[in-house]
Amino acid sequence: MAVLQMQRISICALKRDRKAILENLQSMGIIEMNPIADDDGFQKMDTQNARVGFEKKAQLSENALAILESYAPQKQSLLSSLEGKALIGQKKFDNAVAAKETIIAKADMLVALNKEIAENKANILKLSNQIESLSPWLGLDVPMNYTGTDKVAMLLGTMAVDTTLDAVYAKIATSAQKVDAVDVEIIQTDKDATYLVVFCLREDAAAVEEALRAGGFARPSQVVDKVPAKKKAELEAEIEKLNNEIVKKEEEIRTMASCREELKIIGDYFRMRADKYEILGTLPQSQRTFVVSGYIPVKAVDAVKKAIGEVYDCVIDVEDLKEDEEAPTILKNNGFSSSMEGVLESYGLPHKGEFDPTTIMSFFYVFFFGMMLSDAAYGAIIAVACFVVLKKYPRMGESMHKSLKMFMFCGVSTLVWGILFGGYFGNVVDIVSGTFFGKTVTVPALWFVPLNDPMRLLVYSLAFGVVHLFVGLGIKGYMLLKDGRPLDFFCDVVLWYAFLIGLLLMLIPTDIFASIAQAKITFPPFLNMLAKALAIIGVAGLVLMSGRDSKNPALRIALGAYDVYNITGWLSDVLSYSRLLALGLATGVIASVVNQMGSMFGKGIVGIIGFLIVFIVGHTLNLAINLLGAYVHTNRLQFVEFFGKFYEGGGKPFEPFKSDTKYVDIKEETLS
Numbered sequence: 001m002a003v004l005q006m007q008r009i010s011i012c013a014l015k016r017d018r019k020a021i022l023e024n025l026q027s028m029g030i031i032e033m034n035p036i037a038d039d040d041g042f043q044k045m046d047t048q049n050a051r052v053g054f055e056k057k058a059q060l061s062e063n064a065l066a067i068l069e070s071y072a073p074q075k076q077s078l079l080s081s082l083e084g085k086a087l088i089g090q091k092k093f094d095n096a097v098a099a100k101e102t103i104i105a106k107a108d109m110l111v112a113l114n115k116e117i118a119e120n121k122a123n124i125l126k127l128s129n130q131i132e133s134l135s136p137w138l139g140l141d142v143p144m145n146y147t148g149t150d151k152v153a154m155l156l157g158t159m160a161v162d163t164t165l166d167a168v169y170a171k172i173a174t175s176a177q178k179v180d181a182v183d184v185e186i187i188q189t190d191k192d193a194t195y196l197v198v199f200c201l202r203e204d205a206a207a208v209e210e211a212l213r214a215g216g217f218a219r220p221s222q223v224v225d226k227v228p229a230k231k232k233a234e235l236e237a238e239i240e241k242l243n244n245e246i247v248k249k250e251e252e253i254r255t256m257a258s259c260r261e262e263l264k265i266i267g268d269y270f271r272m273r274a275d276k277y278e279i280l281g282t283l284p285q286s287q288r289t290f291v292v293s294g295y296i297p298v299k300a301v302d303a304v305k306k307a308i309g310e311v312y313d314c315v316i317d318v319e320d321l322k323e324d325e326e327a328p329t330i331l332k333n334n335g336f337s338s339s340m341e342g343v344l345e346s347y348g349l350p351h352k353g354e355f356d357p358t359t360i361m362s363f364f365y366v367f368f369f370g371m372m373l374s375d376a377a378y379g380a381i382i383a384v385a386c387f388v389v390l391k392k393y394p395r396m397g398e399s400m401h402k403s404l405k406m407f408m409f410c411g412v413s414t415l416v417w418g419i420l421f422g423g424y425f426g427n428v429v430d431i432v433s434g435t436f437f438g439k440t441v442t443v444p445a446l447w448f449v450p451l452n453d454p455m456r457l458l459v460y461s462l463a464f465g466v467v468h469l470f471v472g473l474g475i476k477g478y479m480l481l482k483d484g485r486p487l488d489f490f491c492d493v494v495l496w497y498a499f500l501i502g503l504l505l506m507l508i509p510t511d512i513f514a515s516i517a518q519a520k521i522t523f524p525p526f527l528n529m530l531a532k533a534l535a536i537i538g539v540a541g542l543v544l545m546s547g548r549d550s551k552n553p554a555l556r557i558a559l560g561a562y563d564v565y566n567i568t569g570w571l572s573d574v575l576s577y578s579r580l581l582a583l584g585l586a587t588g589v590i591a592s593v594v595n596q597m598g599s600m601f602g603k604g605i606v607g608i609i610g611f612l613i614v615f616i617v618g619h620t621l622n623l624a625i626n627l628l629g630a631y632v633h634t635n636r637l638q639f640v641e642f643f644g645k646f647y648e649g650g651g652k653p654f655e656p657f658k659s660d661t662k663y664v665d666i667k668e669e670t671l672s
Contacts, residue, residue, distance in 0.1 A: 003356045003651075004297045006327035009304065010036065011292040013314035018283075018290050021314070022276050024307055025292070027666075029658025031304070032328050033294040035282045042284035042291070047277040054274035057104060061267030064107035065260065067114045071250050072257040084395030085665045088265065093666050096265040103266045106259050113249045120242045120249075127235045127242075130222075134235075136195040137220075137228040139187040144223035153205035155212070157219045158193040168196065168212070175211030179204045264663035272659050279657055294657070295327050326352050329651035337362040339405035347639050348649025355479050357647060361638055364468055365406075368637055370413025371464075372583035372630040374450070375423040375591060378623050379414025382407055395665075410630075420447040421584070425619055426591025435599040436608070450581070451588050458581045459517045465577025466504070468637070469570070472645030473497065479646060491545040499538025500570065505531030539564055573641045579633050587626045594618030 009031060013021055025031055096103065137144060140156075148154040159168070168184045183199040200208045209217070224231045284291045296304065301318055309316045321327050329349040331341050333356075340362040350356050373379065386408035390401065418424065422445025434440035450457040477493035480486075505527065507513050514520045523531070547559025594614060601610030643649075659666070 002332050003350050003354075004299070004330040004332050006295050006330070007298050007301065007318050007320055008034075008325075008327075009294060009296045009301065010317045010319075011304075011308060011314055012289055012317075013292075013308075013312055015285060015288050015290050017312045017314070018280070018285075021292070021308060021312060022280065025304075026272065026276055026657055026659055028300075028303065028307065029656045030300040031292075031294045031296045031657055032655050033279050033282065033292070033657045035284065036291065036293045042286050044283065045281055045285055047281035051274050051277040051281070054270045054277060058267050058270040058274060060104065060107045060111065061263045061270065064110040065263050065267070067110045067253060068257055068260050068263075070114075072254045074260075079389065079393065082389060082393040082396045082400060084393065084397055085661065085663060086261075086264075087395065087667060088664050089667050093265060093269070093664070096262050097269055099262070100266050100269065103259065103262045106256060107263060107266075110253060110256060113253050117246050117249050120246050124239050124242050127239050131232055131235050131239075133220075133222055134224070134228045134232050136188045136190060136193075138232065140197065140228050143226050144220065144228060145225050148199070148202065151202055152199055153202040155198040155200070155205065155209055155217075156196075156223070157198075157212070157217050158195050159212070159216050159218075161189065161191065161193060163189075163194040163196075163215070168198075168215070171215040172208060172211045175214055176204070176207040179207055179211075182208060268659075268661035268664055271662065275657070275660060295654070297330055326652065328654040330654045331356055331358060333358050333362075336409065339402045339409060340365055342399060342402050342406070343635060343638065345653070346635075347643060347647075349651030349653055351648065351651040353483070354648065354651070355475055355482075355646070357475060357643070360471060360475070361642065364471075364642065365634055365638060366409050366413045367464070368468075368580060369410040369630050369634045370415075370417040371461075371580050372633060373410075373414040373587055373626055374417040374421050374584045375425065375587055376415050376418025377423075377425045377428075378587070378619075378627075379411045379416070379418050381411070381623070382627070383409075383411030383415060386411060417584075419445075421445050421588070422449050423588050423591070425615075426588055426595050428591075428595050428615070431595040431599050432611075435611075436603060450584055451592070454581060454585060455516060455518055457584065458578060461577050461580035462574055464580065465574050465637075465641070468577070468642055469573055469645060470497070470500075472642045472647075476646035487548075491541070491548065495538050495541040495545065497538075498534045499542060499564075499567070502531050502533070502535030502538055503567075506535060573644075576637065576641055579637075583626065583629050583633060586629070587622065590622045590626070591619065594622060 011021070136158075137156075142154070144156060146154055163186075165184055165186060169182070172179060172182055172184075179200065181201050181204070185197050185199075187195045187197060189195070198208060198212065226234070296318075305316055308314060329351075331338070331344070331349070333341060337359040341358055343365065344356075344358050344361065370379065386404045390396075390404055390408065396404075422443055424443060427442075429443050430440050448456060473493055473496060477489050480489040480493065505523070508521050509523050509528065542564050543557060543560035545560065546563035547556035550556045550559060597618065598611035598614035599607075601607040601614075
């Protein structure tokens with residue numbers, strides 16, 4: 001329930017130790033680099049070329065891994081994405097680094113083989129297109145570029161699909177009347193054209209071709225110097241040869257699958273090198289020294305002094321932040337509340353001096369989530385499933401770990417609310433016992449059944465909402481007192497408490513509240529008088545004090561009256577908590593309908609099978625839909641209603657200089 005205190009740390013060391021110090025700081029991952037302004041005598045090193053070189057090698061390893069995944073994919077389970085990074089020893093990492101040139105050569109070979117395969121496939125496609133263009137001419141028993149003999153000419157071409165021999169002869173007879181010796185043969189007709197060969201005297205060739213062109217005759221765009229059937233056989237042989245080469249190259253790639261782990265390690269190595277050189281390019285350096293500066297949590301300062309200050313010749317300076325300096329934010333919460341930090345981060349981290357509401361929010365979050373889902377069986381499924389996954393995959397990503405842990409706690413809350421409301425897959429116990437055993441058995445609710453008494457649940461939902469909003473207002477008051485603003489605390493918090501509590505105490509004894517709560521509550525006269533007094537004091541104080549920054553009395557009153565009008569916003573916020581009723585009822589109603597539908601198949605084997613199918617499908621969909629609804633609306637109650645009372649956010653997340661690997665984590669000795 002806190003934001004870790006940050007300090008600025010500066011390290012001035014000898015240039016000869018630059019590499020070792022940066023690698024130590026990177027492995028520790030506890031400083032966010034924020035270089036100081038340039039000073040006389042210092043300059044920055046141009047590391048762009050080196051960094052780009054490392055990034056290219058990292059990308060090369062990534063490309064090689066993608067190629068291996070294409071031709072030799074690893075067998076992975078559906079939950080393999082939860083396994084996280086592989087944990088390797090420092091010795092194994094060092095061995096891979098020592099052989100980095102060999103590993104990069106393997107990556108180059110994989111990329112080259114993949115490129116050759118792609119080229120062969122492109123050539124196969126090209127040859128296949130040639131075969132397809134030859135297909136209509138396979139009936140031709142001379143080369144396509146054959147022009148004829150000394151006295152006889154051969155014309156090869158295509159005409160329209162519906163062209164017949166009679167039409168061709170008629171066209172020649174009409175357009176070339178002096179031509180006598182002509183022989184036309186249709187080789188093939190398909191959906192695109194009619195393919196034909198024409199023989200005539202060479203002296204008549206020009207006239208015959210001109211006559212044919214008038215009828216749509218066109219020479220083939222591509223001709224071969226061999227008989228089409230023979231050319232096709234040659235092309236097919238070439239395709240077979242290319243396919244064999246592809247098979248050999250693919251097999252060669254598969255034999256290199258054993259270097260997958262080396263490629264992952266070396267890719268992470270070059271990524272780390274690129275990050276280090278990016279930082280190196282920002283550091284002020286002189287001929288013999290260099291300076292590192294950045295933000296560090298106060299509790300981590302001693303670790304840096306021990307790991308760097310006691311090992312290298314350097315000067316370490318630690319100073320508090322300036323008043324106007326905004327440091328990055330690190331949240332520190334207990335094991336339960338830390339699982340909800342992702343919810344806060346999605347809204348915005350606390351800025352400097354702002355209260356971290358994670359712990360308080362986490363209790364309300366779990367409370368409201370369980371109330372919205374409110375089925376013991378659903379809660380047990382969620383809690384057990386998340387618990388098993390967390391135990392089975394301890395090295396999953398931090399964000400995923402927090403999310404699953406949050407849903408596990410929400411599942412426990414749902415289980416508790418389900419027991420209180422008597423919901424176990426809706427009313428499945430009643431339906432199963434009555435349908436298949438002839439005697440209805442009901443598991444009684446520990447508190448009450450919302451479907452039987454929805455107005456009671458509505459009252460409690462609104463009451464819980466009032467508590468939630470009042471806590472938010474209280475946090476605002478705490479922050480004002482912490483900042484030394486007692487007048488603001490009184491005017492913006494105490495007066496609102498008085499006004500709101502007075503109105504609530506005035507509302508509870510009324511007939512309107514009685515009709516909603518289905519119970520008449522009567523206060524003693526002094527409490528009624530106290531309620532009116534609180535409301536009057538609150539509204540009068542708000543009217544007079546809300547516009548206190550203005551020296552104009554009329555404007556001050558107007559601003560105060562406008563602030564009092566904000567009571568409608570409070571009413572809207574309180575009514576928003578009716579979603580606790582709506583989603584809680586929705587879960588129970590849909591579950592009951594699913595059970596009722598399943599029971600319609602009756603008794604017997606058919607009835608049991610039908611019930612099980614409807615039960616599994618229906619409750620799976622109900623759980624999925626209402627789980628999403630509970631998550632979305634619980635977030636909304638925090639973001640809009642709760643945070644709206646006191647929280648601004650906008651803090652910058654802490655981004656330390658660390659070994660930001662993609663595939664492996666390296667075992668390191670923990671600094672004491």
